[in-house]
Amino acid sequence: MNKSVLTQPLRLSSVSVVQLFHSLTTTMLRLTAGRVGSLVARRATVALTTNSARMASHEVAQAVDMSQPMYVDRLDTPLPDRPYTDVLTAADKSLKQKEKGPWSQLSQEEKLALYRLAFHQTYPEMKRPSAEWKTVLGGMFIFLGFTGLLVWWQTAYVYPPRPRTFDKEWQAKQLQRMLDMKVNPIEGFSAKWDYEKGQWK
């Protein structure tokens, strides 16, 4: 078991973290430029490059080294294999040093900053509802409707003529023949027919 994982602050799942995160961005507490970003921050694992390198090149997708421990935002993985940011600035490093002391001496913003160093999204952020269901239902109904059109065309242009066995007269004669043959006379079909009266029981 990786010891560094145990010293990370645990993943918070309360809504208060999100509210405090909002207050965090509004009070403009910034560790580095662009580190504490907006809620639509990308989930790309770009930890291999520093910020300045990313700003220098155009945004080409960096090849991720899959042999190294990776960070991942997953509901079933509360403690990923590595912290979200592992290239720390001097301010981050001093904060990490302060984290080694008693945690009661950390201010609320510092605790949140440490959390955001270790994790990218909180559980409420990961679980945030999306409008995808509308797309799914809409697509479903579109395809169902199209299939309905196909089926209607098929009944009009593909089906052969209806077999004569479906006519009402033929079915009546068939029923009479089944009763004459005494199909299932003990517990089934003909058992329910009253032969004396000539009607169903």
Place this chain on the structure above:
Amino acid sequence: MSLAKPVMRGLLGKRLRFHLPIAFALSLVAAIGFKYGVTEPRKRAYADFYKQYDAVKEFTAMKEAGVFESVRPSGE
């Protein structure tokens, strides 16, 4: 904080000790229910049917109705 150590062993045994008697009892009830709800009435129905069964009469009725190919109704 000292929590009690959770139970680590015998979980399957505990589950089986609880569920197996229930499973056997329910299966037995289902079998008995089926026997006396389905098979006994069915056997009685067949016995009652064949107690009053006249094969020749039934055959003549079917013959007159015209369902056979080997023997036609007496009218034809």
